[in-house]
Amino acid sequence: MSSKQKPLLLVVSAPSGTGKSSLCNRLIEKFPQMVYSISCTTRAPRGNEQDGVHYHFLSEEEFSKRIASGEFLEHARVHGNRYGTLKQTVYDALAQGLDIIMDIDVQGAKQIRLACAALADDDIIKQSLVDIFIAPPSMEELRRRLCGRSTDSAEVIEKRMRNAADEMKHQSYYQYTVINDIFERAADELAEIIAREHHNRW
Numbered sequence: 001m002s003s004k005q006k007p008l009l010l011v012v013s014a015p016s017g018t019g020k021s022s023l024c025n026r027l028i029e030k031f032p033q034m035v036y037s038i039s040c041t042t043r044a045p046r047g048n049e050q051d052g053v054h055y056h057f058l059s060e061e062e063f064s065k066r067i068a069s070g071e072f073l074e075h076a077r078v079h080g081n082r083y084g085t086l087k088q089t090v091y092d093a094l095a096q097g098l099d100i101i102m103d104i105d106v107q108g109a110k111q112i113r114l115a116c117a118a119l120a121d122d123d124i125i126k127q128s129l130v131d132i133f134i135a136p137p138s139m140e141e142l143r144r145r146l147c148g149r150s151t152d153s154a155e156v157i158e159k160r161m162r163n164a165a166d167e168m169k170h171q172s173y174y175q176y177t178v179i180n181d182i183f184e185r186a187a188d189e190l191a192e193i194i195a196r197e198h199h200n201r202w
Contacts, residue, residue: 006201007033007094007128008194010101013109014134015164017146019180023134024103026187031194034099038089040066043081056086073125074104074111085112087125094124099194106170113173130197132190133174137181139164 010027014020028034040056042063051057058066063082066072075084085102093100102112109131119126136142142164146157171177176193180186 005033005097005198007097007124008099008130008197008201009090009094009125009128010034010099010194011109011112011129011131012101012103012134013106013131013167013170013174014180015136015142015167016160017142017149017164018134018136019145019183019186020103020134022183023178023180023187023190024101027101027190027194030187030191031099033097034101035093037085037093037100037102039083039085040072040075041081041083056089073115074108076105076108076111087115090125094128106167110170110173127201130176130193131174132176132178132193133171134186135168135171135177135179136164137179139168141181 012020012024024036028036038052038054038056040058040063042058042060045051045055045057049055060082063075063084066086067075067084071086071088072084073087073090075082077083085104085108090100102108104112112129113131116123116126116129121127136145139161143157143161146152146160152160178186178189178193
């Protein structure tokens with residue numbers, strides 16, 4: 001087997017307020033061969049967002065055509081807009097030897113697992129998949145963090161807490177769970193998982 005490091009497809013999920021985005025950003029800083037997956041969406045660009053940089057902006061018709069032709073690894077409708085990850089986006093990154101990280105919800109992660117189960121055993125996406133659930137140290141701490149952001153109304157916080165309770169039920173389906181109690185410790189644990197998975201694929 002080649003001594004060249006095998007790339008990883010990292011699927012990372014967490015309840016809102018757990019610190020997932022900050023941890024993913026830390027991984028991107030730490031691993032120069034790691035990139036974010038660029039999703040497709042039917043929503044309009046916001047601010048300075050650029051097509052092919054922040055998202056691939058597609059029309060509803062184009063998005064539907066790509067669903068019909070089986071081009072998506074996962075897709076969902078969120079707040080009236082469609083979002084999804086093209087298989088080709090992942091294949092292209094992995095073929096370049098890049099680790100690709102997907103910051104995605106539990107339903108999207110489930111779709112990816114099902115899609116991978118249907119792929120051939122030697123498919124690079126199937127071989128590279130590593131899924132990680134980021135959990136808060138407790139629901140009480142999660143509520144404290146959400147309240148501490150001072151950006152959401154009490155109603156929105158309660159909705160996020162209900163969603164979090166549901167999402168926590170899915171963590172057993174992931175290969176790894178990392179508890180974000182102390183940020184630096186959680187970041188180190190994630191880095192150790194990635195190093196271990198690279199080593200195991202040599």
